[in-house]
Amino acid sequence: xxxxxxxxxxxxxxxxxxxxxxxxxxxxxxxxxxxxxxxxxxxxxxxxxxxxxxxxxxxxxxxxxxxxxxxxxxxxxxxxxxxxxxxxxxxxxxxxxxxxxxxxxxxxxxxxxxxxxxxxxxxxxxxxxxxxxxxxxxxxxxxxxxxxxxxxxxxxxxxxxxxxxxxxxxxxxxxxxxxxxxxxxxxxxxxxxxxxxxxxxxxxxxxxxxxxxxxxxxxxxxxxxxxxxxxxxxxxxxxxxxxxxxxxxxxxxxxxxxxxxxxxxxxxxxxxxxxxxx
Numbered sequence: 362x363x364x365x366x367x368x369x370x371x372x373x374x375x376x377x378x379x380x381x382x383x384x385x386x387x388x389x390x391x392x393x394x395x396x397x398x399x400x401x402x403x404x405x406x407x408x409x410x411x412x413x414x415x416x417x418x419x420x421x422x423x424x425x426x427x428x429x430x431x432x433x434x435x436x437x438x439x440x441x442x443x444x445x446x447x448x449x450x451x452x453x454x455x456x457x458x459x460x461x462x463x464x465x466x467x468x469x470x471x472x473x474x475x476x477x478x479x480x481x482x483x484x485x486x487x488x489x490x491x492x493x494x495x496x497x498x499x500x501x502x503x504x505x506x507x508x509x510x511x512x513x514x515x516x517x518x519x520x521x522x523x524x525x526x527x528x529x530x531x532x533x534x535x536x537x538x539x540x541x542x543x544x545x546x547x548x549x550x551x552x553x554x555x556x557x558x559x560x561x562x563x564x565x566x567x568x569x570x571x572x573x574x575x576x577x578x579x580x581x582x583x584x585x586x587x588x589x590x591x592x593x594x595x596x597x598x599x600x601x602x603x604x605x606x607x608x609x610x611x612x613x614x615x616x617x618x619x620x621x622x623x624x625x626x627x628x629x630x631x632x633x634x635x636x637x638x639x
Contacts, residue, residue, distance in 0.1 A: 362598065362635055363606050364628060365397035365432050366390050367575070370612035370620035374403035374437040378616035383407065384423050389621050391427035393628050398429055399608050400471070402464050403437035409463035417470040424471075432606050433475035433515075433573065434468045436461060439522070446481035446499035447492035447525055454495055457481075461503040469510040475573060476507060477547065478516045480526035480535060492525050497538055504541035515547040515573045521555035528556065529566035536570065547573035549610065550589055551581065560590060561597035571603060576627075577611035583623045584609060585630030595634055607631065 369375065371386035383406040390398050400407045412420075424431050438444040444457040461476070468476050478500060483492040504514050516532045526532050529548065536544050548563040548571070564571060576594075579587025598607070609631075612623030 362595075362603070363396035364394075364631055365399050365430075365606040365608040366393075366395050366624050366627070367399040367401055367435060367608060367610035368406060369401040369403075369435075369437075369610065370618060370623060372401055372403050372406045374401060374613075375439075376614060376616065379618070379620065380405070381620070383420060386620070387420075387424050387429060388427055390624060391424075391429040393621075393625050394632075395429060395624070395628060397432035397606055397608075398424065399433045399435060399606075399610070400431060400473070401435045401437055402467070407434070407467065409460075409467045412467065414470075417467065421471050431471045431473045432608070433477060434464055434471070434473050435477045435610075436464050436479065438479055438481075446479075447483055447487070447495040448481065449484050449487060454499060458499050458502045461499070462506045465503065465507045465510060465512050468512050474511070475513045475515055476503075477573070478503065478514050478544075479519055480516065480523065480531075482523040483525055489525075493535075496525055497535060500535065500539050500544070501541065504539055504544050508541065508543045512543065513572060514541065514544045516544065517547050517549060517575070518552055519549070520552040522552075529563050533567070533570070545572040546570045547575070547605075549575035549577070550594070551575075551577045554579070554589065560594040564594070564597040564601050564603065568601070571601070572605045573608065574605065575608055575610035577609070581611045581614050583612060583630070584627035586626070591631075591634060 371381045373380045480496045520527045546567045
């Protein structure tokens with residue numbers, strides 16, 4: 362199973378510090394041994410409007426030179442900036458579509474084959490089905506744009522943070538209603554744990570439509586530093602024939618963390634678990 366690492370702990374999202382240049386993150390992850398890097402689309406790393414054609418080529422060349430793939434892009438939506446697919450504001454919903462399309466174009470330029478979709482959050486008083494309809498409209502537009510560029514859109518249930526796509530069943534419903542052949546499913550272990558389910562249960566529920574996952578230990582600690590049941594998850598993934606990357610998305614939340622150390626210890630723990638017993 363191939364391993365990837367998300368760049369959020371090297372960037373200014375979701376907390377301001379620490380922040381490293383994107384090339385430092387790519388080179389560090391390659392040196393540790395990761396097969397791929399998932400780039401969080403926040404400034405100063407990968408805000409689409411701030412990356413010239415030349416800079417995009419430079420990032421792609423750096424990764425290629427280090428022998429590490431750019432696997433996927435994760436939009437940094439939320440907070441004051443917003444970009445909420447089910448916003449009460451039509452203008453924000455339209456801006457969200459345009460932002461996602463820019464990220465899809467960036468993924469194509471960087472050679473990444475996947476963009477993750479966060480379904481959004483309902484404001485107090487918004488009926489569930491209204492929020493659902495808004496998010497579905499956004500997803501359909503984004504997926505059509507992505508299909509023209511051979512980009513997969515992976516829907517992520519974000520149970521701990523939002524109130525629209527909370528479960529594997531919600532994600533599957535959204536996938537089916539999108540009617541996009543390039544729309545698939547993913548999950549994040551922290552959100553599964555928040556829901557109170559076993560990590561392995563999402564492997565079974567998403568089945569062959571599972572194309573991606575995010576892994577973080579308890580409270581976004583390094584893999585192996587918390588209470589998550591990694592052995593059962595890894596067995597379930599291997600049993601199901603999962604072909605996607607095992608993407609570590611952890612180590613952010615305060616200025617005191619060292620993302621290089623988090624990445625290194627997570628990699629070592631996973632490699633030990635994935636190595637055949639002697």
